[in-house]
Amino acid sequence: MGYLRELPAIGRDIGSVLLLIGAATLLPIIVGCLYQEWYALPWMASSTAAMLGLGGILHLLPKNTKPPRASLSISATAVIWALVGFLGCFPFIFAGMPFIDAAFESMSAWTGTGFTLTTNLEDWPKTILLWRSLMQWIGGLGIVAFMLTVASRSGLVTQNLYRSEGGSESFMPSVIATAFQMWKIYLILTLIAIVAILLTGLSLWDAVNVAFCAIATGGMSIYAVGITHFDNLALEMVLIPIMLAGAIPFRLYYIIYVSRSFREILHDRVLHMIIGVFLLVSAVLIVELSVSGMPLVDTLREGLFMAGTVVSSTGFQNTTFAGWGMAPILFLSIFLLIEGGQGSTSGGIKLNRIQVMFEALGWWFRKTLRSPRAVVPMRHDGKPIYGKYAEGLIAKSLLLILLYLLLLVGTLIVFLHDPYFSANLANTVYDLCSCIGNNGSSTGVVGPLMPDYAKIILFFVMWVARLEIIPALILGWGILRGFDTQKGSKKRG
Known part of the structure; x- marks a missing residue:
């Protein structure tokens, strides 16, 4: 249990992150004051008080003085996601959602998944609606970025935290500089x-909320019918490049920022x-929908937009999948x-x-065809890599x-024992793939009528998937068994 001595260092940095997020919750409170939604302020203040209170403690x-081991550092990432998932749900409870539904809604927003279990969204005050959009915006870049902004010391092994959520490569030599540039x-x-x-005709309120959810590849909407509420073709076409912009690695934007040129990227x-x-x-969707007899205008509109929302992991959708066959649904699931x-x-x-x-497959073929x-x-990004580095890259991927x-x-095996999910296999597969990919577009299987046990399972599935699985496994x-693996190995020796 020696690792318990290291928990205070982790707790301090988790507290710093909660304090920053708690401060961000003040924005919806300010908006609530501007719109004179006094009745909604206590709802929002509950999450503010919880995050600031726990963060302060x-x-x-x-x-x-000693930095904690890497396993604790990576586990801290998982702990933060879990904490904000629970602490962020309080306003939804006061808005009328059952606790399980509210926790699901909160985790869906933080992880950028975009599923919703709300049934009365139009009745919600702007204070809570903005909070829901803001959760997606903050979670889109990754709460790990908050870790980077406050970890001026090595207390959370920030490079490991960044890699656990954002990938194996940082684009600047300084972790703190990386975090600030990411947010800028x-x-x-x-x-x-x-x-x-705004240029597509939306109001400032609608534009801000849609932009928060689009660039964060979150996909929730402040209207029950989603993006189709606007019935705005120009908006949908503008959203495609915005959603794809959120899916592009941020290091490319930094290269543009430094070089003032698009040539390298x-x-x-x-x-x-x-x-x-x-x-x-x-192309595949347009062909499939055309064959099914859908009008050409609708085919182009739904095909292009759904391709953008799926490839970018956003979850906005301009279709209910009515008239779609099983083939395009399963194709999109991949x-x-x-x-x-x-x-x-x-x-x-x-x-x-x-x-x-x-690249590994091509490498294997080249090795097989050449002399022993x-x-x-192996060539990665056009550059040759050798030995253990190549093997490690392949193994991790x-x-x-x-x-x-x-x-x-x-998850599919568990759910298919339930008639609710087994009644429509293609739709269930689509929604589960959407959940694990933190996408959020849905055929309707994931919704408020879903059994409570399934909501709990998917709460954890969204959490685990957004963390890229490994941090959750290390935490568990x-x-x-304890984090002190070095001590355990000494005992075995």
């Missing part, structure tokens, strides 16, 4: 999105993959698991890992892909 823990870029993208959406393979996958999915690039606001397996698998004595390097597939298969293992 944790921040008072004694300092620890994110704010600029958000402002651009707001202006672009135009050769980036992940960007090429995102555009290529979007065009592929769009891409719901993959989605954008590492270091972006997207969820899912990430295109980077699929890229590594294709020939040294054939393959492990994450297998874990995501196991999560899908395991640490709780059961």
